[in-house]
Every structure is written in structure tokens, then in C-alpha cells.
Amino acid sequence: MTAIPSDDRGFLLGDGLFETVLAARGRPLFLDEHLARLARGCVVLGLPAPDNDAVRRAVDQALARAGLVDARAAVRLTWTAGSGGRGLDRPATLQPRLVATAAAAPAPPGPASLAIVSVRRNQASPASRLKTLAYLDNVLARREARGLGADEAVMLNTAGEVASAAAANLFWLSNGRLCTPALDCGVLDGIARAQVLALAARMGIEAGELRAGPEALAQAEALFLTNSLIGVRAVSRLGDREWSAHPLTSALAAAWATLAASV
Amino acid sequence: MTAIPSDDRGFLLGDGLFETVLAARGRPLFLDEHLARLARGCVVLGLPAPDNDAVRRAVDQALARAGLVDARAAVRLTWTAGSGGRGLDRPATLQPRLVATAAAAPAPPGPASLAIVSVRRNQASPASRLKTLAYLDNVLARREARGLGADEAVMLNTAGEVASAAAANLFWLSNGRLCTPALDCGVLDGIARAQVLALAARMGIEAGELRAGPEALAQAEALFLTNSLIGVRAVSRLGDREWSAHPLTSALAAAWATLAASV
Numbered sequence: 337m338t339a340i341p342s343d344d345r346g347f348l349l350g351d352g353l354f355e356t357v358l359a360a361r362g363r364p365l366f367l368d369e370h371l372a373r374l375a376r377g378c379v380v381l382g383l384p385a386p387d388n389d390a391v392r393r394a395v396d397q398a399l400a401r402a403g404l405v406d407a408r409a410a411v412r413l414t415w416t417a418g419s420g421g422r423g424l425d426r427p428a429t430l431q432p433r434l435v436a437t438a439a440a441a442p443a444p445p446g447p448a449s450l451a452i453v454s455v456r457r458n459q460a461s462p463a464s465r466l467k468t469l470a471y472l473d474n475v476l477a478r479r480e481a482r483g484l485g486a487d488e489a490v491m492l493n494t495a496g497e498v499a500s501a502a503a504a505n506l507f508w509l510s511n512g513r514l515c516t517p518a519l520d521c522g523v524l525d526g527i528a529r530a531q532v533l534a535l536a537a538r539m540g541i542e543a544g545e546l547r548a549g550p551e552a553l554a555q556a557e558a559l560f561l562t563n564s565l566i567g568v569r570a571v572s573r574l575g576d577r578e579w580s581a582h583p584l585t586s587a588l589a590a591a592w593a594t595l596a597a598s599v
Numbered sequence: 600m601t602a603i604p605s606d607d608r609g610f611l612l613g614d615g616l617f618e619t620v621l622a623a624r625g626r627p628l629f630l631d632e633h634l635a636r637l638a639r640g641c642v643v644l645g646l647p648a649p650d651n652d653a654v655r656r657a658v659d660q661a662l663a664r665a666g667l668v669d670a671r672a673a674v675r676l677t678w679t680a681g682s683g684g685r686g687l688d689r690p691a692t693l694q695p696r697l698v699a700t701a702a703a704a705p706a707p708p709g710p711a712s713l714a715i716v717s718v719r720r721n722q723a724s725p726a727s728r729l730k731t732l733a734y735l736d737n738v739l740a741r742r743e744a745r746g747l748g749a750d751e752a753v754m755l756n757t758a759g760e761v762a763s764a765a766a767a768n769l770f771w772l773s774n775g776r777l778c779t780p781a782l783d784c785g786v787l788d789g790i791a792r793a794q795v796l797a798l799a800a801r802m803g804i805e806a807g808e809l810r811a812g813p814e815a816l817a818q819a820e821a822l823f824l825t826n827s828l829i830g831v832r833a834v835s836r837l838g839d840r841e842w843s844a845h846p847l848t849s850a851l852a853a854a855w856a857t858l859a860a861s862v
Contacts, residue, residue, distance in 0.1 A: 470733030
């Protein structure tokens, strides 16, 4: 197990970012997109971006160290503001820290049940659109959803608009149109989210990023989740509302799987 | 330097809590209050609380290890959800991790200049009232304030109400009445905040916890910050508005200093 010093600002304050990258047969999927998102997040946080070649090497080393070069694996990349500073203030010279670890990735799970939780996303913080080390709200949202007997949470933002799941983006189908919350609703700029929007465009499916209340979910013809590890995951239930498999969700899941396999 | 494993959930996700305790001559101040707040936070996060005796020993050891038994020191107590789990879900059996470190505490600084920043506190997350390891919004708020030439940030909540500074609670004097934002505005339940409210009651000063917009600060007769390390710190400026020293702030600062010295 890699050790980090306890004065790391990621540990002390959540001062940093992460990426979770799916790797298959030793090859990280959409790594360029992950690196680009990490670099965008660094601009927002005021951190230097990591050297992309160093990250690529760290991914390879993490897979090798975990003996997962031939497996389906999740690589966790953590980029922190490093050690030092006094309290909230960062040190004058930043020395960010890169940590990469790999673990076996679970097979894509079956359909998910969802519950709307009380913890809300803060669309007034830039962190709500980033994968930051300050992910406690997501932990608490997931925990609340599990307590309600569901697999995943639906998080609203503080304006009461639908934002996302705790660890996935949210899509729904309304009158044949694919809908997902706009990023400024306090939504992570998901790699799978962007890929699914691009796939929909290629497949001639009308799609839009919008603002909507939770009633839009109850009225939807289908609902699904996306993230880099699970790809497209159908939703079977939200509270009392149940859905059976929908051909559009299945088509997008298949298209994603093909895309991911070809990278 | 203490090392922690990189699979600690505090490091990965901000899944944990902290306390910053002032120690003088080897004696931690208001430690019972810090332990009580930590225990209340554990209930909210769904973590077991640490054993108080173990924490007391860890404080002593941290001071001894840092050679700060005779100094003014800040002890940082970190209590994480420990290692394990898959993604956001915690492991079935939690093994929380306690880390205690000590550093020389700066002398109480002079008056602070403030700036209202864009990063807002999420009053719809229980984390906004706790010292959690997910403190990135506070880091970003402080950074923004520094960029505006100020020492500290004034954070509003997503409803536009005044909440707190990035690392302190906020008080102001309005028509001779001491005011501070109510906790459900998304405000840390500060130990110094509670002590100052109790001091004000003992000194016969009318005080109230309320909801207010930022205009209340510009109109105030005096403004000050509180936290466990600085006690009561006067505010000299907020944007264009400047204040000179106010007798009530000085009286509360002196009363705090006496209280802290007597613990």
C-alpha cells in the first residue's frame, strides 16, 4: 500500500482532484479525456496540472503493481495540492502529489434502483462540477440512498433541480428526447456523459442539457446512469415508479460497450 | 511525519472529520467541547466516535513528538472513516483512523480585512455545519479572498445569506446588538462562537443568531471573527467599508483571552 504523509492537503482538507479510469487488458480507456478534465479542474482549483507522461507511467505502474495488467481494472488517480501551508492557505511554492492505485473493477452491474436523498449539490461551488477530494456529500448521499433500500442516490441541487447520482450522471427519456441536467445545475462533467451525448447525436437521437425538477424523472419513459466504470446502467426503480428495459437504453449501452472496446 | 495508507477514505473522499485545538503549556483548551463536537459530527456522518481517552493521549503524544509541550500550539485531530469499501460505499465493518499532529500556533494576528467571495456554503448539506475533511470550498474561498487583497473570505450560502468566514465564525454589532448567522445558514458550530455567545450573555450584551444578507455587514457598527486558534479577531475592512477598533470587540477579545487562560 502506498503511504502518504499526514500533512498532505488532500488528506487534511480535500485540496485536490481525482479521476477513476477504467482499464481493460492494461489499456486505460479515454485516458486523454480524463487527463483533459483533470487539467481543467486544476485551473479552477489553482493547481498546476500533472505532467501527462508522468500520469501515463503511473497508470501503467499501478496496474503492474496490482497484477491487473490482464484484467478489468479501475485506476484511481489522485492529484493533491501536496504538503505544506498554514491552515487553509497553500504554501507559496506548491509541490502537488500524484498517487495512482489500481483495483479489480466489478463487472457492469444490473439495473439500479434510485432514491431521491436530502443531501443537495452546491451548484454555487465550482467543486460541484469537478471530481474533487472533497467528496463527502456524495458519500453521505449514497449512504442515505442505501438506507432507503436503493442502490444509488438522486441528488438535487440547492435550487431543487435534478443534478446527478452520487457517483454517476443521470439521463432520462422524455417524449423520445434524451435529457440530462446542464452542468451548471451542479453536475460533474462526466466523461461517459459526454460520450453518450456524442453517441446520441451520431445515432440521430435528439438530446438536450436542461434544468428540470424531480417530477421530470417520475414522468420519464426511461432513466439511466452513466460513468466511466459502469458505462450505461439502466434504472429499474425510483421510489414507487418502476421501469422495465427500454430499447434506447440498451442501444446506448451497447454502443458505449463497442466504443469502450475499440479504444 | 506520520504516514497514512493511500486507501484511507479521508484521503480519497474527504470521508471524515477534524478538530483544531489550541494548546498552551501542554494543555489543550476546550478539549471537552472539541470532543463533544467531534462526537456529534460522527452521528451525522454515521461514524463511530473515537474513544475520548485515546484522543487525549494522542493530543499529549502529538505535543510531545513536536516538542511543543511548553509552547502555544495547534493540535490537529483527524478522524477518518478508515480504509476500505468500494467507491463511495463504506466497508461493512468500519475501522476509523485517528491522526493527531501538532504545530506551533501563530500568535493572534491583528485586525483582518475581508472580501465577499463567490464560493457559497451549501446549507443543504449537513457537512456545512461540521469540520469535515471535505474542506475544499473553504480553501477556494480563502484563495479567492487573498486574490482580492483580503485576509479572509465572507462566504454567503446558496440563498445569499451571510454564513461565515472560510476558517472562522462571523459576528457583527447592529444597533448595539451582537449578531451572528444561525447554524442552519450553513455555519460551522464553532467552539469559540458558542463561548462568545455565552460571554455576551454573562456581560449583559443582547445577542442573537439570525439570517441576514450581506448589507447587514456593511451597515454594522463593528465586525469580528472567532475561532479556537485566534479567539476574537477584529475586522478592519470589508470591501470599501472600514472600521476602527470598537470597545465591545476589545472587551470580548479580552474576556475570551481570560477564559482561555483559565482552562
